[in-house]
Amino acid sequence: MxxxxxxxxxxxxxxxxxxxxxxxxxxxxxxxxxxxxxxxxxxxxxxxxxxxxxxxxxxxxxxxxxxxxxxxxxxxxxxxxxxxxxxxxxxxxxxxxxxxxxxxxxxxxxxxxxxxxxxxxxxxxxxxxxxxxxxxxxxxxxxxxxxxxxxxxxxxxxxxGISVDFTLPDLVDTLAEKAFPLDAGQIEGVRRELDTKDAGGLKAAGGAAYLPLLYATGPFEGALAALRAVDAGGALETRLDALEQIAAHIGDAARITLDPTExxxxxxxxxxxxxxxxxxxxxxxxxxxxxxxxxxxxxxxxxxxxxxxxxxxxxxxxAARVCYLPFGHDRSAAAALRAAGWRTRAQLADGEDARALGCGWTLEQGEPVAL
Amino acid sequence: MxxxxxxxxxxxxxxxxxxxxxxxxxxxxxxxxxxxxxxxxxxxxxxxxxxxxxxxxxxxxxxxxxxxxxxxxxxxxxxxxxxxxxxxxxxxxxxxxxxxxxxxxxxxxxxxxxxxxxxxxxxxxxxxxxxxxxxxxxxxxxxxxxxxxxxxxxxxxxxxGISVDFTLPDLVDTLAEKAFPLDAGQIEGVRRELDTKDAGGLKAAGGAAYLPLLYATGPFEGALAALRAVDAGGALETRLDALEQIAAHIGDAARITLDPTExxxxxxxxxxxxxxxxxxxxxxxxxxxxxxxxxxxxxxxxxxxxxxxxxxxxxxxxAARVCYLPFGHDRSAAAALRAAGWRTRAQLADGEDARALGCGWTLEQGEPVAL
Structure with a gap:
């Protein structure tokens, strides 16, 4: 069709x-x-x-x-x-x-x-x-x-199975400013190579000092420890403390991972x-x-x-139960069924097949009867 | 701003x-x-x-x-x-x-x-x-x-105060075919004059026989009776009977009016x-x-x-009741309030004004206390 x-x-x-x-x-x-x-x-x-x-x-x-x-x-x-x-x-x-x-x-x-x-x-x-x-x-x-x-x-x-993957979007800017200096022209290249997780490219871009970041990734506690090890100068300390506090707030409500360069x-x-x-x-x-x-x-x-x-x-x-309502049915009984969470489908023509219309019950004398 | x-x-x-x-x-x-x-x-x-x-x-x-x-x-x-x-x-x-x-x-x-x-x-x-x-x-x-x-x-x-206004979209076609003949060229003009409810224009358009339709409008019973009077030849009978059945089905759930030429x-x-x-x-x-x-x-x-x-x-x-959640509040008590239909707003900084944030209560020792 x-x-x-x-x-x-x-x-x-x-x-x-x-x-x-x-x-x-x-x-x-x-x-x-x-x-x-x-x-x-x-x-x-x-x-x-x-x-x-x-x-x-x-x-x-x-x-x-x-x-x-x-x-x-x-x-x-x-x-x-x-x-x-x-x-x-x-x-x-x-x-x-x-x-x-x-x-x-x-x-x-x-x-x-x-x-x-x-x-x-x-x-x-x-x-x-x-x-x-x-x-x-x-x-x-x-x-x-x-x-x-x-x-x-x-x-x-x-x-x-909910999991939360943290990243630190301004990581490179922060480290370049406070720990591992980069020329203005190098920053974008280092970001890009970190993004593609390319160790060789990262070195070539002048970001050898950033190599350990590639491995500070995965389940939260290990990755955080790896990041803290990179961050000997303490440039990231407030951010890493913050991640730790957020993780503590989440507790076991979700699995937490860290991918700091994403x-x-x-x-x-x-x-x-x-x-x-x-x-x-x-x-x-x-x-x-x-x-x-x-x-x-x-x-x-x-x-x-x-x-x-x-x-x-x-x-x-x-799925809610669906009750067929034949011609001449008790309208207040039908309304009561709907109010109780049932769905209803009313007859419109002779010869309808209530089951084909998705109805498992039909209304007889004001009561739903299984089909 | x-x-x-x-x-x-x-x-x-x-x-x-x-x-x-x-x-x-x-x-x-x-x-x-x-x-x-x-x-x-x-x-x-x-x-x-x-x-x-x-x-x-x-x-x-x-x-x-x-x-x-x-x-x-x-x-x-x-x-x-x-x-x-x-x-x-x-x-x-x-x-x-x-x-x-x-x-x-x-x-x-x-x-x-x-x-x-x-x-x-x-x-x-x-x-x-x-x-x-x-x-x-x-x-x-x-x-x-x-x-x-x-x-x-x-x-x-x-x-x-719900009201339902019925109209009969193919009214002119039906009457032109079965009761008050119109040339093919006249139908659109008659429709237009009925639409604007212009009696003079309707006559000029060759639709004098349709004049009573302009007055078969308003509260359902009176308008229907007026339409039945116009419809001496019975061209509209099935439609008018249908309207009557629908109106009966609605009963007093809504006010019903009729504007057959709309x-x-x-x-x-x-x-x-x-x-x-x-x-x-x-x-x-x-x-x-x-x-x-x-x-x-x-x-x-x-x-x-x-x-x-x-x-x-x-x-x-x-509006649901809104309870402020101060730093260090009992999180399971807060969740229980939400499950009971309350809304909560958690403290994020020192010096917040809970009332200004729309809270009428604050959580103290696991219980909402009016502010």
Whole structure:
């Protein structure tokens, strides 16, 4: 039955009932966790002026800001963009409409985002993004709250085997300034070779002193000890102490790993970045970190989950019992069943097959009778 | 603090916490009603190939199909459109992926839609659309179910004073064929004058016989009686009997009115259209009717609600109690409060003002103490 023009563009897809039910259940569970921890939801629009969105993404690489669909608005004759990320929108709201709200300001969001081009790692161009932003704080306490909140949200969505991978986005800058000096021209090369974990390249780039960082990775305690050994001069001491405090706050709620040189996707984070994983997911369930809001330069800490990805590993919500309602059924009995958590499907024509319509019961004399 | 590039494009807006909470509460309440009546949610993407979306909107006026933002997809080099309505997407899913699912097929949806140009009646260009489609049926029973479902959803969202205004989209065609003949060239003129309710224009357009229709409008019983008087030849009998049965099914759940010549917005409906109103709303809360799915020509009945509009009149959800969690608080006591429906906000820095952060209580020795 599928005709050519029924096909969807690459990276876009329909979510049919079973998958949509998983997404909806995961979304409600996560939003409820965010709400319970005092985060208030805001709803920014799908489209904004391109200049405003890009301006709010300062620090984000060109690759990210050029990831948006753009088009001219006949109403303003200005270029609009379809959001590829809601975080800059929440930053905008915090800096404008909610500029006068007391800090720390806790905001939550959930909505569709679209990128113009899929990445090698992820063929999807549409994502249902859900997240929380803690605005006015990027302290250890703030980071601990946000990481724990992300873990709790993933658990509420039914995910298991959750792990948090920490990174230190400004690690090279900090070490270059305080411990292992690099020329301005060398910094980018050293960052790149650390990113690709290429020991030979790292030496060639003048970063021999940074070699031990390549091995300070893996399960948290060992990697942290390795980092402390590298950090004889104490340049990283406050950061490493901070990681230790955050890890203590998480306790055994999640497995913790450390990959201090991982930069990908943390272009706008400041001292801390983290990636969230869970059993059954090939890609990250989400990510977060500390940053400064472009424009206002206010400190903030937040995370984003990709609900559509996450729903691949989330459990199927338990199906409610479905009762068929034949012609002339007792309408108040049907309403009572629905109020008690049943689903009903009413007869519309003669000769319907109630079982084929997904009904395991039928209403007879006001009572559900198994089919 | 608002800088020029923080302003949003015309017809697009942020929903701040109080409004976002009303929208979310209304959305959940409506979706729960749809789910309880056996409607399964599907999630189509924000973007589709323009040709596919327009092809699915056959019967819709040019004004509607040209209402979409369009842009070229670098991946396919084809034109994409940002959806302005989710109904054609649900029709597409029913005709393709779910073509083999038993009928009647009950589907629900909820998502953002955008039009390129605001209308005179509604300055918003973005709408959060929620609806239900009953696919494979456009009978009286189907219409009764769908109208009642819309009314129940509005009530669940907390709206009051709900009214349903019926119209008969193919009224002029039916009467022209069976009762008051018109030349092919006259039909459009008669429709237009009935639409503007211009008695003089109607006579001039050759539609003198249609004059009584202008007065068959208002509260259901009187308007129906007036229509029956016009319909001496019985051309409308089955339709009027159908309206009467639907009205009987609704009973006193909503006020019912009839405006048989209203066409605006019902360009793709077949024998029945309806508009939903509620106290406190300047514009319609939603609309629906019977139609045929473009492409497959399958009969269907459905409705759409505009959640963002509707939330203007929906009650503010009751605020949960918020408890401040000072440094070193009892974490399991805090978790127990959240599990019992409280919200918590944790201390992040010395000198915070718990009351300014919206907390009415603080946790002391594991117990909430009023501030």
């Amino acid at each position: 599928t005709k050519p023009n029924d096909l969807l563009p690459e990276g876009l897809q329909d979510r049919l009932p079973a998958e949509a039910a998983r997404i909806t259940a995961a979304m409600r569970a996560c939003l409820d966790v965010l709400g319970a921890h005092g985060y208030d939801r805001v709803r920014p629009p799908l489209l904004e002026f391109e200049a405003a969105l890009v301006g709010r993404m300062a620090g984000v690489t060109v690759g990210e800001t050029s990831a948006m669909f753009r088009f001219v608005d006949p109403a303003s004759l200005r270029t609009l963009a379809l959001r590829s990320d809601m975080t800059p929108q929440v930053g905008r709201i915090a800096s404008t409409s909610l500029a006068a709200a007391p800090r720390p300001l806790r905001l939550a969001y959930c909505g569709d985002t679209v990128v113009i081009k899929a990445s090698q790692l992820d063929p999807a161009r549409e994502h249902l993004q859900l997240g929380a932003e803690l605005i006015g704080a990027d302290s250890v306490a703030a980071a601990g709250e946000v990481v724990m909140l992300a873990v709790e949200a993933l658990k509420a969505a039914g995910l298991t 930069r990908h996707g943390f272009e706008y984070q400041s001292w801390l970045g983290f990636t969230l994983y869970a059993d059954g997911l090939r890609r990250a369930a989400g990510r977060g970190g500390t940053y400064r809001i472009a424009g206002s330069d206010e400190a903030a800490t937040g995370f984003t989950l990709y609900l559509d990805r996450l729903a691949d590993a989330a459990p199927q919500p338990e | 608002t800088k020029p590039n923080d302003l949003l494009p015309e017809g697009l807006q942020d929903r701040l916490p109080a409004e976002a909470a009303r929208i979310t509460a209304a959305m959940r309440a409506c979706l729960d009603v749809l789910g309880a009546h056996g409607y399964d949610r599907v999630r189509p993407p924000l973007l589709e190939f323009e040709a596919a979306l327009v092809g699915r909107m056959a019967g819709v006026t040019v004004g509607e199909t040209s209402a979409m933002f369009r842009f070229v997809d670098p991946a396919s080099l084809r034109t994409l459109a940002l959806r302005s309505d989710m109904t054609p997407q649900v029709g597409r899913i029913a005709s393709t992926s779910l073509a083999a699912a038993p009928r009647p097929l009950r589907l629900a949806y909820c998502g953002d839609t955008v039009v390129i140009k605001a209308s005179q009646l509604d300055p918003a260009r973005e709408h959060l659309q929620l609806g239900a489609e009953l696919i494979g049926a456009d009978s009286v029973a189907a219409a009764g179910e769908v109208v009642m479902l819309a009314v129940e959803a509005l009530k669940a969202a907390g709206l009051t 066409r605006h917005g019902f360009e793709y409906q077949s024998w029945l259209g309806f508009t939903l109103y509620a106290d406190g709303l300047r514009r319609a809360a939603g609309r629906g009717g019977t139609y045929r799915i473009a492409g497959s020509d399958e009969a269907a009945t459905g409705f759409t609600l505009y959640l963002d509009r509707l939330a203007d009149a929906a009650p503010q959800p009751e």
